[in-house]
Amino acid sequence: MNAPVTTSTRPYLIRALYEWCTDNGFTPYVAVSVDNTVQVPREYVKNNEIVLNIGFDATSSLTLGNDFIEFKARFGGTAREILVPISHVIAIYARENGQGMAFPLETSGEENVGGGDGQISMPVNPATGAVSGLPATSDAADGKIMQLVENPPEIQSTTKGIKEKPGQPEPPKPPFRPRPLLKRVK
Numbered sequence: 001m002n003a004p005v006t007t008s009t010r011p012y013l014i015r016a017l018y019e020w021c022t023d024n025g026f027t028p029y030v031a032v033s034v035d036n037t038v039q040v041p042r043e044y045v046k047n048n049e050i051v052l053n054i055g056f057d058a059t060s061s062l063t064l065g066n067d068f069i070e071f072k073a074r075f076g077g078t079a080r081e082i083l084v085p086i087s088h089v090i091a092i093y094a095r096e097n098g099q100g101m102a103f104p105l106e107t108s109g110e111e112n113v114g115g116g117d118g119q120i121s122m123p124v125n126p127a128t129g130a131v132s133g134l135p136a137t138s139d140a141a142d143g144k145i146m147q148l149v150e151n152p153p154e155i156q157s158t159t160k161g162i163k164e165k166p167g168q169p170e171p172p173k174p175p176f177r178p179r180p181l182l183k184r185v186k
Helices: 010-023
Strands: 028-033 049-053 060-064 068-075 078-085 089-094 100-102
Touching: 010 028, 010 060, 010 089, 010 100
Parallel strands: none
Antiparallel strands: 028 049, 028 089, 060 068, 068 078, 089 100
16 A cells, blocks of 8 residues: 655745744745756856845745745846745745754756755754754755754854965955845835
8 A cells, every 4th residue: 555645845834934934023035946947037146046035025926835936026126037946945044043944955857956966964063953054055964954043153164174384375355245135126
């Protein structure tokens, strides 16, 4: 006897966390893995990922369906239609405190932009077990549900284990570019 086929829990969890964010006055953001099935402004995509503000003030006609997240938003003053397959959502979290949930990237017959087996990994603070920062695609995660939190001051990126040679110049720092935000213009 075969077990019945069930639907994914991902769209239900996304809707629940969206509702939790809005009920508590937080701004819901989704991190999305981008490939040719995702309809987003390509000029804002970095490393095959984009972070979208799906809050009420930033979107119009938002639909959080079982297969797609659809809405209209303005990017640089231009209205765009956004279409994101649920399988490409890799995290949903509150902008203000980073609390949310990360999901493994589902693999399909198409190009896998997540690398490896399509799983995501997130840096974990060994002292607290809390997840730090935004998701990065990798093949090292085990697909557990995680909480996103900001990097505490004691966990900063360091160069431990890298020995500098005397007289070697410090590598140049990349220029500061603010992250694009969605804003509803009335």
